[in-house]
Amino acid sequence: MPALATADLAVLVAYAAVVIALGAWASRRQRGTDAYFLANRDLPWLLVGISILATAFSAASLLGGPGEAYASGMLWLQLQVGDLVAIAIVVAVFIPALRGRDLTTAYEILEERFDHRVRATASALFIGQVLFRTGILIYGPALALATVTGVDVRWAIVAVGVVATVYTVLGGITAVIWTDALQLVVVLVGLGACIVTLVGEIGGVGTALEIGAASGHWRVIDLDQPWTSVRSLPGAVIGYGLLAASVAGTNQQSVQRYLTCRDVAAARRAAWTGWAVGFVVTALTLVVGVLLYVYHLGAGPAVVAELGPDAVFPHFIGHVLPPGVSGLLVAAIFAAAMSSLDSALNSLATATMHDFVQRYRRRPVPPPRQLIWARWLTVLWGVTAIAAALYVAGQGTLLALAVRYMGYFAGPVLGLFVLALVPRRVGATAALLGAGLGFAGVLGFELFARTSGAFPGLGIWACAAGLVATLGLTVVIDTLARRREASGQR
Numbered sequence: 001m002p003a004l005a006t007a008d009l010a011v012l013v014a015y016a017a018v019v020i021a022l023g024a025w026a027s028r029r030q031r032g033t034d035a036y037f038l039a040n041r042d043l044p045w046l047l048v049g050i051s052i053l054a055t056a057f058s059a060a061s062l063l064g065g066p067g068e069a070y071a072s073g074m075l076w077l078q079l080q081v082g083d084l085v086a087i088a089i090v091v092a093v094f095i096p097a098l099r100g101r102d103l104t105t106a107y108e109i110l111e112e113r114f115d116h117r118v119r120a121t122a123s124a125l126f127i128g129q130v131l132f133r134t135g136i137l138i139y140g141p142a143l144a145l146a147t148v149t150g151v152d153v154r155w156a157i158v159a160v161g162v163v164a165t166v167y168t169v170l171g172g173i174t175a176v177i178w179t180d181a182l183q184l185v186v187v188l189v190g191l192g193a194c195i196v197t198l199v200g201e202i203g204g205v206g207t208a209l210e211i212g213a214a215s216g217h218w219r220v221i222d223l224d225q226p227w228t229s230v231r232s233l234p235g236a237v238i239g240y241g242l243l244a245a246s247v248a249g250t251n252q253q254s255v256q257r258y259l260t261c262r263d264v265a266a267a268r269r270a271a272w273t274g275w276a277v278g279f280v281v282t283a284l285t286l287v288v289g290v291l292l293y294v295y296h297l298g299a300g301p302a303v304v305a306e307l308g309p310d311a312v313f314p315h316f317i318g319h320v321l322p323p324g325v326s327g328l329l330v331a332a333i334f335a336a337a338m339s340s341l342d343s344a345l346n347s348l349a350t351a352t353m354h355d356f357v358q359r360y361r362r363r364p365v366p367p368p369r370q371l372i373w374a375r376w377l378t379v380l381w382g383v384t385a386i387a388a389a390l391y392v393a394g395q396g397t398l399l400a401l402a403v404r405y406m407g408y409f410a411g412p413v414l415g416l417f418v419l420a421l422v423p424r425r426v427g428a429t430a431a432l433l434g435a436g437l438g439f440a441g442v443l444g445f446e447l448f449a450r451t452s453g454a455f456p457g458l459g460i461w462a463c464a465a466g467l468v469a470t471l472g473l474t475v476v477i478d479t480l481a482r483r484r485e486a487s488g489q490r
Helices: 006-027 033-041 045-056 059-099 108-113 116-149 153-202 205-215 233-250 252-260 264-299 309-319 325-360 367-392 398-421 428-452 459-488
Strands: none
Touching (some): 033 325, 045 264, 045 325, 059 233, 059 325, 059 398, 108 116, 116 153, 116 252, 116 325, 116 367, 116 398, 153 205, 153 252, 153 264, 153 309, 153 325, 233 252, 233 398, 252 325, 309 325, 398 459, 428 459
16 A cells, blocks of 8 residues: 655645644634534624535545446436425525524424423434444545555544544534635545546546546436436435435534524525535536546556445545645545534534533533533544444445435434424324334334345435334324323213
C-alpha cells in the first residue's frame, strides 16, 4: 500500500487544525444550552441550508456514490426526485408545525399531542437510528485511509471519531454548522480535482461520454429495474421519498437546523437550499464513478480483483492522483464524514438532554450546569459512535448499509408525526402500541427474510412498511379501544 506523501499529510493536518480552531472559536460564544444546541435561533438560512446537505452527505455518500455509479451508472440520481417530493412535504407541513412552537427537540410536539411515553419512544427510535448511522459515518473514511495508506482500519476509526468529537464538544451547533460549510467546500474542490484528473487520464470529455454511453452508465432511468430495487423509479420516488420525508421532517438532526433559523420563511429557504446543493453534489459523485468505470475499462490499469465497488475510489486516490491532490481527496472524505458525524453527536446530546435527562430527572439540571452536561453527553455519544463503527465495519456496501439501518427506525417515527398532525385524534396508548408493533414487525420480517432466504428483504421499502404498519395498527387498536369503552358505558 502507498504511504501518504508529505504534501498529503500537510493538507490533512491543516484541515484538522482548522476545524478544531473553529470549534474553539465557537466555544467562546457559548453562554448556555440554547446557544450550544440552537445557536440562539439566529443563524443565516443559507449557512443552515448548506449544513442540512452536509449533514446528509456523509463519507458513505462520497465513497458509496462513486462505487454505486461504477457498478450501476447514474441510476442513483433518481433518489433526488424522492428527496424533492420529501422536501416539498416538509416545507408545506412539517416546518410550520415545528416552528410554530417553542421547541428544542422535534419530539416535544409528540408529548403535546399524546404524552411523554410517545415522545420518549420517538426520541429513542431516533437515537437508535442515528447511532447505527454514526458507525457507518466513521467506517467510511477509515476504509478510505486504510486503502490509501495501509493504516489499520481500527486506528483510522478512532482518529476520525476523536477529531469530530473534540470540535463538536467545544463549539456545539454553531461549530457544527460553520465547519459543515467549510467541509462542503473541501468536498467540492476535491471532487472537481478528481473529475479533471480522470478526464485527462481518459483522453477527454468526448471519450468519457462515448464509452460511458455504450455501457449504459450515463443512463439515469431504467424502467426494467425491479420495483423492489432502490434503482427503480418507484423505489426512488416512493420508497426513498418516504424515508427522506422522515429524515427531513422528523429527524432531530434536520429539525434542529430549522430551529436555528430566525423564522419559518428562513427555515423553508434553508430546506430548499439543502436539496439544491445536494442534487449537485450527488451528481458529481456519480459522475466520478462513471469516469472511474471508463478509466479502468479503456484507459487505465485493471482494478485489483478483490476490490469491491466502495474501494475503487480510494484505490484511485492512493495509486493515481498526484501528491497534494490525493491528500485533498482524503481530506474531503474526512470532511464528508465529520460534517455528518458532528451533527449526529450534537443531536444525540440534544435529544438525550431534553427528552430524557431534563424530562425524567427528579431534579432538573440547574442552568449553570446544563452546558457541562451537554458537553459530557457529546463525549459519551462520541465514544459510543466509535464503538458502533467498529461493529458495522465490513458488513456491507456503504450506501446499502445506510439505507438499510435508517429505514428500520424512520417509518414508525414518521407514522407518529403523521398521527400527531392529522385532524383525527387517536389515543396515546394506541399510537405507542402501533409504533412499537410496527417497528418490531418490520425488523422481525427483515430478520426472517435474511435468515431464511425464502424471499428478499424490504430494502428501500422498509420505511414505507414501517409507516403503513404504524398507521394501520394504531387505527385498529384505537378503534377497538373506543368500541370497548363504548360497550362498557352501556
